[in-house]
Amino acid sequence: MEFKIKYFKDYVPFHVDDSHHPVELNPKQCPAVESEAAEVRRALAHPIGTPRLSEIVKPGEKVVIVASDVTRPAPSWVMVPCVVEELEKAGVKDEDITVVFGLGSHRKQTEEEKKRLVGEEIYSRIRCIDSDPEQCVHMGTCKNGTSVDIFKTVAEADRRILTGNVEYHYFAGYSGGMKAIMPGVSSHDAIQSNHKNMIRPGAYAGHLEGNPVREDIEEVYHFCPVDFIVNVALDDHKKIAFAAAGDRIQAHREACRFLDSIYKIKIDKPADVVIVSTGGYPKDINLYQAQKSIDNAKHAVKEGGIMVVSASCKEGYGSTVFGDWIQKYDTPDDRIKAIHEHFELGGHKSAALALVQKKCSIYLVTDMDDAMVTKANMTPFHDLQQAVDAALDKMGKDASVYVIPVGGSTLPMEE
Known part of the structure; x- marks a missing residue:
């Protein structure tokens, strides 16, 4: 059977013999909305679990709208104006509203970037x-010891x-909801x-x-209450496909359900070989970015299997701290042990990669230097067909195969 997957800005063909019964895992077609703003206004007019925002907020109250920073794909330029419209209906004046961009641990933004984000x-x-x-x-301390330190x-x-x-978020389950507070507007220590x-x-x-990261995030509400959320799910073109507004849990979960209906793909069982692309540029610009697709695809590969990853990684590791951890520690076990002993942002992605490597081998088809790939405990290839053939030879003539063309937005899960 013939396939094509993205590598940087091009599609690269490869072949898998029909005897392996290869199965391609793709997201469902995402329904288009007539107007992104109209979809957000629909959600605001029909909130889940709360009254309308215009019925919650009172004139004279100081209102903060938390928005994503420039590193996130959230279309704040659509959402924030719609939220401000609702606040106007409540009689809230512009001078009583502040938009706060949740930087988390990211760099400060330029004024031009802020302007572009909200319009x-x-x-x-x-x-x-x-x-x-x-x-x-x-503002308090969560039961597992996380300090609730919130931007003033x-x-x-x-x-x-x-x-x-x-x-999908590789350890918080999903983005959105209370994640705008923790880590969005929290201290580095928190x-x-x-x-x-x-x-x-x-x-x-x-x-x-039962996700300890998400449960910690949502416990923050009890110290720093949130009155209303607006969350959107995006299509493959980063346009709004669905909006949910209202209660921090109920509206968030509704958006998660929509996301699952498009991007969560049910599989009967994991395969011996999984061939995954990030979806190409810019998601494969470096290994730091490609890690998300690797983490999603891990659910489709069996213990002891092989993951063939198509990711150019022209910019190498892509993060100084991430690269330092790969260079400093020799094995996946070393990186996992180190993150237990001293957590460091950036290093956490090397530990996440290590956890995948405890499950399966990774053959990386890449432009990266072979020594850099080997140091990251992966097998380097520069030809996709060669990597696929090597994986199938290793796993045998009865090896089962999944192909995941858009790993960054496809989440395979067993029934």
């Missing part, structure tokens, strides 16, 4: 600022509204404490109940 009109009318992990108020402007607001997009839970059982993509 020129909102930027000219309403105060728009970055969160600052150094300017936090201590958010902590001191009368009303808190969260916006964001819902997608973020590190929360993220340490990633190596505990239950912390994986598409999983919420």
Whole structure:
């Protein structure tokens, strides 16, 4: 059987013999909405689990809208103006509204980036600022010891509204919901404490109940209450396909269900060989970005199997800390042990990669230097067909095969 998957900006063909009964795993077709703004307004007009936002907020109250930073695909320029419209209906004045971009552990943004995120009109009318992990108020401590340290402007607001997009997250289960608060507007120490839970059982993509990272995130509500959320699910073109608004849990879960209906693919059992592409540029620009597809695809490969990853990684490891951890530690076990002993953002992705490598071998088809690939405990290839043939030879003539063309947005899961 013939296949084509993306490698950087091109499609690369390869062949798998029909005797292996290869199965391609693709997301379902995502329904288009007539208008992104109309979809958000529909959600605002029919909130889940709360009254309308215009019935919650009162004139004179200080209102904060938390929005995603420039590293996220959330279309804040659609969501934030719609939220402001609702606030206007409640009689809230522009001077009582602040848009806070949740940076988490990311860099500060330029004024031009802030303007682009919310649109020129909102930027000219309403105060728009970055969160600052150094300017936090201590509001409590979660039961597992995570300190609830929240950016001062958010902590001191009368009303808190969260916006964001819902997608699979490799240890929080999904993005969205209370994740805009933790880690979005939290201190570095709080973020590190929360993220340490990633190596505990239950912390994986598409999983919420019993996920220690997500449970920690949602416990923050009891110290820093949130009045309303607007979450959207995006199609393959990063356009809004569905919006849910209202209660921080109920609306978030509705958006997660929509995401699952499109991107969660049920499989009968894991395969011996899984061939996965990130979907190409920019998701395969470096190994740090490609790791998400590797983590999603791990659910489709059996213990002791082989994952063939098509990822250019022209920019190498893609993160200084991530690269340092790969260079410093020799084995997956070493990296997992190290993250237990001293959690470090960036290093956590090397540990996540190591956890996949405990399950299966990874053959990386890449532009990266062979020595860099080998140091990351993967087998380097520069030809996709050669990597596929090598994997099938190793796993034998009866090896089962899955092909995942868009690993970044496909989550295979057993029934």
